[in-house]
Amino acid sequence: MANIKTNENKTKAQSMGLHSEVLTGKTQQKFFNPDEAENFYYWGTYDVDFNKRIDLDVNDLDCKEANKKIDELMSQGYGTIVIKNPQGKHSLGVGVLNKLNLIFEGSLGYFGVGSIDGPTVRINGRVGWSCAENMMAGKVVIEKNAGSCFGAAVRGGDLICKGSVGARTGIDQKGGTIIIGGDAGAFTGFMMQRGRIIILGDVGINLGDSMYDGIIYVGGKIGSFGSDAVESPMTKSDVDWIKRKLKVAEIGENFDISKMTKVVSGKKLWNYDALEPTEKKGAI
Amino acid sequence: MCGIAGLIHRGKSSNVGQELQGMLQALKHRGEDSTGYALYGDTDGQNFIMRFKVGENVGEGSSSIMEDASVYDERKKIVDNHISQLGAKIVKEERILPYSLRYEIEYDSSDLLEFSQKIESIPGVEILSMGKSLEVIKDLGNAKAVCDRYNLGDVVGTHAIGHARMATESGVDIKSAHPFWGYPFSDVSVVHNGQLTNYWNNRRMLENKGMRFMSECDSELIAVYLAEKMRSGASLEEGMKDSLSGLDGVFTYFVATKNSLGMAKDTMAAKPLVLYESDDLVAMGSEEIAIRSVLPQEIDTYDPYDGEVKVWQI
Numbered sequence: 001m002a003n004i005k006t007n008e009n010k011t012k013a014q015s016m017g018l019h020s021e022v023l024t025g026k027t028q029q030k031f032f033n034p035d036e037a038e039n040f041y042y043w044g045t046y047d048v049d050f051n052k053r054i055d056l057d058v059n060d061l062d063c064k065e066a067n068k069k070i071d072e073l074m075s076q077g078y079g080t081i082v083i084k085n086p087q088g089k090h091s092l093g094v095g096v097l098n099k100l101n102l103i104f105e106g107s108l109g110y111f112g113v114g115s116i117d118g119p120t121v122r123i124n125g126r127v128g129w130s131c132a133e134n135m136m137a138g139k140v141v142i143e144k145n146a147g148s149c150f151g152a153a154v155r156g157g158d159l160i161c162k163g164s165v166g167a168r169t170g171i172d173q174k175g176g177t178i179i180i181g182g183d184a185g186a187f188t189g190f191m192m193q194r195g196r197i198i199i200l201g202d203v204g205i206n207l208g209d210s211m212y213d214g215i216i217y218v219g220g221k222i223g224s225f226g227s228d229a230v231e232s233p234m235t236k237s238d239v240d241w242i243k244r245k246l247k248v249a250e251i252g253e254n255f256d257i258s259k260m261t262k263v264v265s266g267k268k269l270w271n272y273d274a275l276e277p278t279e280k281k282g283a284i
Numbered sequence: 285m286c287g288i289a290g291l292i293h294r295g296k297s298s299n300v301g302q303e304l305q306g307m308l309q310a311l312k313h314r315g316e317d318s319t320g321y322a323l324y325g326d327t328d329g330q331n332f333i334m335r336f337k338v339g340e341n342v343g344e345g346s347s348s349i350m351e352d353a354s355v356y357d358e359r360k361k362i363v364d365n366h367i368s369q370l371g372a373k374i375v376k377e378e379r380i381l382p383y384s385l386r387y388e389i390e391y392d393s394s395d396l397l398e399f400s401q402k403i404e405s406i407p408g409v410e411i412l413s414m415g416k417s418l419e420v421i422k423d424l425g426n427a428k429a430v431c432d433r434y435n436l437g438d439v440v441g442t443h444a445i446g447h448a449r450m451a452t453e454s455g456v457d458i459k460s461a462h463p464f465w466g467y468p469f470s471d472v473s474v475v476h477n478g479q480l481t482n483y484w485n486n487r488r489m490l491e492n493k494g495m496r497f498m499s500e501c502d503s504e505l506i507a508v509y510l511a512e513k514m515r516s517g518a519s520l521e522e523g524m525k526d527s528l529s530g531l532d533g534v535f536t537y538f539v540a541t542k543n544s545l546g547m548a549k550d551t552m553a554a555k556p557l558v559l560y561e562s563d564d565l566v567a568m569g570s571e572e573i574a575i576r577s578v579l580p581q582e583i584d585t586y587d588p589y590d591g592e593v594k595v596w597q598i
Contacts, residue, residue, distance in 0.1 A: 087580065088572030106582060109572050126585050128572050129556055145586040148553060166587035167553035186553050186590040204590055205551075 045098040048079035059085035063092055074100060088128070093121065110147070113140055116157075129166070132159050135176065141249070148185065151178045154195065160249040167204065170197045173214060181251045186223065189216045189263070198242055200252050208263050216263040217242060219255060230266035238262060285450040286477045287311030288462075288557075289569035290538045291578065292443035292545040292596050296564065297326050301431070301439030306577035307569055308427035308446045314570060315450025317345065318461035319430045320422030322473035322540055325441035327417055331375055332389045332396075332470070335412040335419050336403070338363070339383035340457050344424040347455035355408065356382050362406050370399055380434055386419070397468040401496075410459060410498050415471030417441070417542050422461040442598045443545050445538045447475040454501040464507035467496055469514060471542040476503035477570055478535030478555045486531070506537050524548045524593045538568070546595035553590035560585045566596050 054073055058066040066083070070093065073081055080101040086092055090109035093102055093116070100119040104112075107125030117136035126144040133152045141160045148166030151159045156176040164182030173192040180197070186204035189197055192214040202220035209226025216229075217238070225231075239257045246252040289307035291300065300323055308319055327333070338359040340348035360379075367374060367389065376388035391399065400411055413420030419439075423430045427448060431437055447462035454460040466472025480486075480502040487497060487505060495508045509530065513523030524539065524546055534554035539546045547568060549557060559568045560575050560583055567575045572585055588594065 088576045090571075090573070107572055107576075107585070125582060126572065128558065144584060147558065147587045148556065164586060167590055183589075185587070186551070204553075 042097065044095070046074040047077065048074055048098065048100055049077050050079035050099075050101055052078045053080035053082070054078045055082045055084055057084040058089065058092070059087060063089050066092055067094060070096070070102075074098065086125070090128070093119075107144070116140075126163070127161075132157075135159060145182070150180075151176075154178065158245070158248065160251070162251055164201065169199075170195070170216075173197070177245055179245060179249045179251065181249075183220065187226065189214065189229070190226070192216075198245060200255055208265070211265045212267075212269055213265055218261045218263065219252075219257075219259070222261060222263075225263070228265050228267045229263050232262045232264045234258065234260060234262050285314045285452075286462075287314035287448040287570040287574070288446070288475045288477045288536065288538055289448075289567075289574045290443070290445035290475070290540070290545055290547070291565065291567040292540075292598060294564050294566070294596065294598055297440050297442050299437075299439070300324070300441045300444040301436040303578050304444040304446045305427050305431040305436065307567070307574040308448050310574045310577045311448045311570055312426045315448050316426035317451040317456045318422060318424045318449045318458065319427045319447065320420065320449070320462045320475070321430070321436060321444060321446045322413070322418060322420050322463040322475070323436065323439050323441055323444045324417045324471070324540065324542065325419060325439050329416050330390075332391050332414055332416060333419055334387045334389055334414045335385070335421060336363070336387070337384050337410050337412060337458055339408060340459070341381075341383065341424045345456055346424055347451075348457045351408075353382055359406055359409050360385065363403055363409060366402050366406070370402055372399070381423075384423070384434075394470070395468075396470055400468045404496070404498075411465065411467070412458075413463075413465040413473060414468075415542065418465075418471040418473055418540075420463050420465055420473055422447075422458055422463065424456060424458070424461075443540060445473060445475050445540050445545065447477075453479065453503075454499055459499045460501040462501075462503055464501075464504045466507045466511045466514075466539070467498075469511050472507070472511065472514075472520075472539065474503070474507040474510065474537060474539045476506050476535055476537040478533060478537070478550070480505055480531055480533040480535060482532040502533075503537075506531065506535070506539075510539060520544065520546060521593065521595050524595070528591050528593070536570075544595050544597050546593065547588065548593045549588050549590060551591040553587075557588055558585050559588055559594075561596075 082103045086106040088109045091111045093113040095115050096119045097117045102119050102121045104123040108127045110128040112127050112131045114133040119138045121140040123142045127146045129147040130149040132140045135154045135157050138157045145163035146161045146165040150165045150169040153172040154176045155174045158177050160179045162181040165184050167185035168187045169184045170178050171190045173195045175195045178197045180199045183201035184199045184203045187206045188203050189208040191210045193212045195214050197216045200219040205223035206226035208229030242257050338356045342348050342350045372389050372391040378386040421434045462475045463473040483502040510523045535550045536555040536557045558572045
């Protein structure tokens, strides 16, 4: 429990009975000091060499052991790590906070590569629910299908699934780009707040339900629009941007982008832009 | 939470007991209060196989009340007596555990309603399954424990569904464990992952139509709901499609009959299911890790969409 004492120099708010206590000791706010070396250390990151490559067979490891091993290999400077036999295990490759080439030869279970900030991930199989949840930056490419809640709450980076995805793709999305080569299920873009979703195939019911902001582009049929989601005309800059993104994602080479449907939020949020700057990564 | 798994071999038989054990054991982190198997074994198809219990497992964290084991013998005697009164004949009898029995019965009628009502009129007795291929085995503990206890590793058949349960809506006991038999239909069984929110409304309506509930587990409703639809003349697939609007809540369920296996997913797609489909095998489970226990090689799997119903034949 923090040491609480009364401040004698009252502000107006304090004189009204608000904020009457002052926190002291360890709970005091510590301001950034550019002279202290610890302020330049990003915890949990390593300098890695992409040319230093190693294979890691996780067949006999549980997810904690496998993730610890990945961390250990990064600390030894390995910049390209190939994971063999993931066998649908959950939570593999989570929390990687630096640049890294991470390749999975097989399929992942739930919560794969969640909370990452920077790595380039390639998954040759399928992923289960909540892949790349809370991703901050980097690029994730899935060669096959993905489960529900794909890219839940992502804040940045490119998340690409070449196959089809389940329901609630991009739920609570706060930034970044999600690209789907196939179809997507119900409630795609549910409560999304920022960022963009590109779906080349069809989508299910309630597309963009309760979305605050962000854009969803759909190439195929739409099951139904959700509450607050409305269609908006495609512009040339939309087409150019999608073309660039698809090229980076290496999918949809001959896709007719001009026929896509653009879906945005139809509601007005008065002070929404003032609350969280688009690129503000620290506001977790 | 709970985990469900199922598989169907098309055109051949396999060691489904061992395969389903592997799948359910891979899902044990989703719940190991109880585990249940519905196995469709290879039989000559002449006699009915009745799996029934004359008491509850009172160990292993059970919420059941302890009973004197002598009541099991008394109940068994009454069951034997009733079977004889019904004009049926016990061909083979196995008492796997003091409270759990397996009978092979010669019974001419295909209407199991009268038969089941008579047997279950005995307090403490519940038929877990009845059919010419289906056997439902369920007990407390994880998949391996139940498989070892009932010696299911050698069962050969065409298809099977199973359930690893984390008790939420009702107690830790065998009567609330899945799979549920589609009473009174021969060879119909159901497993479910999710929660049904209009259980009581449906239960009252179905009870008024003469249907029977043995537990207060919401999942039992699916078996009874489908049984009532089939009794009214609907096909299994029609009943399953109807259930998407008739049942409220979040659910993924499997239903199996003598020749088929089906899955249905609610319109919110709120409960997980991963599916692998090929010409000779369909395997599905709450998590990919279950499928991997029978298919370790690289395969293509996918999530079925909201409101999807699929049925496969053997």
